[in-house]
């Protein structure tokens with residue numbers, strides 16, 4: 284029995300969009316509970332509604348039905364307590380690394396405290412020495428690190444991650460996965476990651492929910508109790524991947 288408090292609670296979430304042909308139902312009754320400090324991944328095929336679900340959870344999109352609560356409070360609008368890291372890098376090219384990281388920190392915070400916060404997260408993501416460098420001089424992986432440091436610097440309770448490694452090459456992806464585990468172990472933030480990469484979900488998450496094509500629901504939720512660092516070639520992860528691919532309706536040797 285997991286004793287941790289329930290942080291995010293979504294019940295029967297429905298969401299449609301109107302397009303030229305009429306109304307398109309994207310989310311069709313999503314139920315999700317995420318406990319404090321848990322790392323949950325949501326996997327699903329491209330276009331199934333993963334980004335839409337995160338936008339709803341984060342308060343950027345209104346829902347048509349159901350409820351979403353964080354710490355018992357209904358989610359109606361975005362909040363600095365919940366930060367979304369996007370599919371594409373969203374750091375500002377005209378600000379250097381330190382300025383990007385400080386961007387979301389309240390301007391009411393004393394400058395010395397901002398400086399300490401920036402340094403803490405610069406160190407956490409391994410960018411010491413790059414504080415005054417501009418994004419055009421950074422690699423894709425380094426930009427992603429700035430993105431995390433910026434998200435963490437506002438000290439949110441919940442981190443929503445939308446395919447955060449999507450724009451990275453395969454090697455950097457592997458490296459960034461390890462980084463995320465390290466960051467998560469050190470900060471114990473509640474994390475919800477959406478991805479279409481089953482391997483990524485298995486390496487990172489405590490629990491993995493599988494979404495159907497849209498209109499999307501969850502077809503399976505798999506618990507992943509393996510300790511970190513996880514061996515992607517180990518028999519437990521192979522079995523887990525097999526179950527997830529089966530839930531996604533994909534035949535694959537794993």
Ligand SMILES: Nc1ncnc2c1ncn2[C@@H]1O[C@H](COP(=O)(O)OP(=O)(O)OP(=O)(O)O)[C@@H](O)[C@H]1O
Pocket residue numbers: 300301302309327328329330331332333334335336479497
């Ligand atoms: N603002 C919008 N207006 C109309 N339709 C939208 C809007 N946003 C998303 N959709 C539609 O909702 C569906 C789900 O989109 P969404 O971006 O959530 O999928 P996704 O699972 O994140 O896809 P991907 O894996 O490619 O990132 C798609 O059919 C998309 O066309």
Ligand SMILES: [Mg+2]
Pocket residue numbers: 333334335370445446
């Ligand atoms: Mg998406």
